[in-house]
Amino acid sequence: MKISRRTFVQGAAASVCSPAIVKSAAAADPIIIASMYDLSGGLEAAGKPMYDVLSFAVEEMNAAGGLLGRPVKVVSFDTQTNMQLYAQYAQEAALKHKVAVVHGGITSASREVIRPVLDKYRTLYFYDMPYEGGVCDRNIFIDGVTPAHDTEVLVKHAMKNWGKTVYTLAADYNYGQITSDWVKKFVQEGGGQVLGTEFFPLDATNFGSTISKIQAAKPDFIVTILVGGGPISFYRQFAAAGLAGKIPIASTTFAGANEQLVLTAEESNGILLCKNYLEALDTPVNKDFLKRFRARYGADYQPISDLTMASYQGMLLWAAGVKKAGTLERMKVIEALESGITLDLPSGPMTIDPTTHHCILDVHLAMMKDKIPVPIETFAQRKPLDTAAVCDLKKSPNDTKQYIIKVK
Amino acid sequence: MDYAIVVGVDFVYAIATLALISLGLAIVFGMMRIINLAHGEFMVMGSYAATVAVHHGVNVWISILIVPPIVVGLIGMAVERLLVRHLYGRMVETMLATWGLSLFVVGLLTTVFGDTTEGVPTPLRGIAVGAYQVSGYSLFVIGLTVVTMLGIYALLRSTRFGLLARGTMQNADMAAALGTDTSKVYAVTFTLGAALAGFAGGVLAPVSGVFPSIGGSYIGRAFITVIGGGASPLFGTASASTLFGIINQIATFASNPVYGEVALLLSAIVLIRAMPQGITGRFFRGRL
Numbered sequence: 001m002k003i004s005r006r007t008f009v010q011g012a013a014a015s016v017c018s019p020a021i022v023k024s025a026a027a028a029d030p031i032i033i034a035s036m037y038d039l040s041g042g043l044e045a046a047g048k049p050m051y052d053v054l055s056f057a058v059e060e061m062n063a064a065g066g067l068l069g070r071p072v073k074v075v076s077f078d079t080q081t082n083m084q085l086y087a088q089y090a091q092e093a094a095l096k097h098k099v100a101v102v103h104g105g106i107t108s109a110s111r112e113v114i115r116p117v118l119d120k121y122r123t124l125y126f127y128d129m130p131y132e133g134g135v136c137d138r139n140i141f142i143d144g145v146t147p148a149h150d151t152e153v154l155v156k157h158a159m160k161n162w163g164k165t166v167y168t169l170a171a172d173y174n175y176g177q178i179t180s181d182w183v184k185k186f187v188q189e190g191g192g193q194v195l196g197t198e199f200f201p202l203d204a205t206n207f208g209s210t211i212s213k214i215q216a217a218k219p220d221f222i223v224t225i226l227v228g229g230g231p232i233s234f235y236r237q238f239a240a241a242g243l244a245g246k247i248p249i250a251s252t253t254f255a256g257a258n259e260q261l262v263l264t265a266e267e268s269n270g271i272l273l274c275k276n277y278l279e280a281l282d283t284p285v286n287k288d289f290l291k292r293f294r295a296r297y298g299a300d301y302q303p304i305s306d307l308t309m310a311s312y313q314g315m316l317l318w319a320a321g322v323k324k325a326g327t328l329e330r331m332k333v334i335e336a337l338e339s340g341i342t343l344d345l346p347s348g349p350m351t352i353d354p355t356t357h358h359c360i361l362d363v364h365l366a367m368m369k370d371k372i373p374v375p376i377e378t379f380a381q382r383k384p385l386d387t388a389a390v391c392d393l394k395k396s397p398n399d400t401k402q403y404i405i406k407v408k
Numbered sequence: 409m410d411y412a413i414v415v416g417v418d419f420v421y422a423i424a425t426l427a428l429i430s431l432g433l434a435i436v437f438g439m440m441r442i443i444n445l446a447h448g449e450f451m452v453m454g455s456y457a458a459t460v461a462v463h464h465g466v467n468v469w470i471s472i473l474i475v476p477p478i479v480v481g482l483i484g485m486a487v488e489r490l491l492v493r494h495l496y497g498r499m500v501e502t503m504l505a506t507w508g509l510s511l512f513v514v515g516l517l518t519t520v521f522g523d524t525t526e527g528v529p530t531p532l533r534g535i536a537v538g539a540y541q542v543s544g545y546s547l548f549v550i551g552l553t554v555v556t557m558l559g560i561y562a563l564l565r566s567t568r569f570g571l572l573a574r575g576t577m578q579n580a581d582m583a584a585a586l587g588t589d590t591s592k593v594y595a596v597t598f599t600l601g602a603a604l605a606g607f608a609g610g611v612l613a614p615v616s617g618v619f620p621s622i623g624g625s626y627i628g629r630a631f632i633t634v635i636g637g638g639a640s641p642l643f644g645t646a647s648a649s650t651l652f653g654i655i656n657q658i659a660t661f662a663s664n665p666v667y668g669e670v671a672l673l674l675s676a677i678v679l680i681r682a683m684p685q686g687i688t689g690r691f692f693r694g695r696l
Contacts, residue, residue: 045524198664200664200666208418208421209660215414215541230525233527236527236615240532240533240546242535242544259525262527263527
């Protein structure tokens with residue numbers, strides 16, 4: 001075939017122009033969003049259910065006609081429990097896929113890797129996790145509990161029922177250290193005393209000497225802020241020494257990673273918890289969610305924990321912001337989210353606090369019984385007072401820091 | 409007084425666990441001059457063997473004491489035949505090969521079981537000591553470690569295999585010239601070391617969580633104990649675990665377990681600097 005200059009130019013022009021024509025023709029282009037969870041590596045067990053509930057939220061949204069009349073498509077990045085990949089994928093999501101929002105990050109460390117990258121490329125970020133508090137950044141929204149939400153309720157209830165002296169065991173990184181400071185503050189406010197605080201790495205497995213020290217200190221109860229696969233053996237060794245039930249335990253973290261499934265019922269019975277979400281919550285919204293989710297993912301799907309649920313609810317909060325804004329434009333969506341959006345979610349009503357970008361939410365006290373956290377009492381609409389003490393995004397919208405909250 | 413007993417049990421338990429996790433590594437190192445860096449993963453495979461057996465309804469004692477050494481012993485036999493045999497006398501290459509093996513095993517376990525924590529319920533109750541409680545299972549582990557050490561001593565001291573093994577250890581060429589099948593002795597020794605690692609993993613499964621990468625926390629301590637102990641598998645292990653266990657526990661009680669681990673590592677550095685051949689390079693020379 002002979003190609004003259006004219007046919008070449010015509011052909012080239014047609015092929016260059018046609019994608020643009022197709023693009024403008026298809027108004028129902030999908031909205032691209034990114035999820036960044038560790039679907040392999042050390043945090044795989046935490047990341048997989050988060051990705052499942054997030055996808056479930058998107059599936060239901062699409063079945064109901066999508067968002068702004070467009071379907072939503074999740075680009076899933078498996079960050080493999082590797083900080084380097086978080087940085088790389090955050091860039092890829094923002095620059096290559098130009099996503100409308102990024103949901104994800106599990107540890108605080110991973111969040112602090114993603115956050116500056118997404119700030120720089122002006123891409124909206126939802127961190128759907130409980131954490132130590134203090135992040136002050138207009139580009140990020142956080143729907144998990146911070147110590148002011150849950151720790152106060154937990155410590156006060158434990159002191160009322162069990163007594164005034166406490167021994168704290170905490171994970172050895174910022175979440176554990178900051179939360180243990182809050183425990184100390186609330187104990188002292190209640191006229192009690194913290195007899196000892198010990199910190200453990202995420203793979204610690206030997207708690208023998210700690211258990212002896214606890215016995216010597218004779219506290220009225222123990223507060224655990226332990227994280228990781230190793231520290232599950234604390235509960236086992238504590239029970240093996242015959243102490244389960246003799247010295248009660250309150251925990252900010254237990255059951256978050258379904259620890260109760262590894263232990264026997266006797267080893268975990270009586271542990272006091274305080275969570276934003278519990279599967280056993282007796283509300284129509286929650287029951288309906290569980291029915292739909294289990295119909296889709298199977299009746300034998302593991303219990304949905306507090307950590308997992310935050311991903312589902314974060315997705316719905318973002319979608320509500322987009323609907324209200326009527327556009328995907330970042331600043332408009334942020335402003336819509338700041339207008340005080342309230343949703344009735346499986347964990348209860350949730351409102352985004354415009355000054356901190358954290359949430360006003362319900363927390364529920366519960367006690368472990370036969371491997372299930374059974375609700376005791378609900379504390380409605382708790383505010384993120386810890387972050388609010390250091391952060392006011394209305395006054396200083398250009399703030400992008402995580403403050404270390406000084407606990408006094 | 410009661411509390412002194414509780415603390416005393418903690419000290420002895422720390423020493424016993426160090427000895428238990430090091431014994432298999434020490435035998436292979438002492439007899440064959442091979443450092444098996446997959447030792448931690450051999451232990452983890454023992455823990456998983458126990459976990460799987462318990463989940464399949466096997467009696468808990470059989471699951472933790474009998475199943476793991478058999479399973480891991482067989483795996484060790486295969487590893488010796490396929491990998492280690494070809495690298496005898498080349499310590500660095502063996503370390504590299506077994507390190508590769510350990511990475512492979514971690515990957516394999518993660519693929520099969522997932523990166524989640526599993527466990528075996530503790531089969532013994534706590535025991536009251538005055539106003540305090542000690543773990544009955546800790547006492548059991550201590551007793552079991554003593555029995556195992558005595559058993560290995562008897563095996564090496566008073567059986568024909570023990571005689572051949574000791575002869576091979578002292579001078580392999582001479583033993584071979586006198587008609588000993590040294591490669592068979594090596595194969596049996598390596599299998600024994602692997603079985604002991606699996607045994608340790610099975611025994612510790614009820615107290616520690618079981619997850620694919622937990623071997624890393626064992627191998628470090630076992631390695632230091634074996635190097636600190638020196639060439640004699642039994643006297644070296646016993647003396648080094650006693651020394652390191654006591655130092656570790658003093659630091660742990662004075663501060664916390666993290667500094668306990670730091671103290672253990674620091675004391676190991678000092679010890680190796682002062683005695684490069686380990687404790688048994690200077691004391692108990694030539695003993696088992």
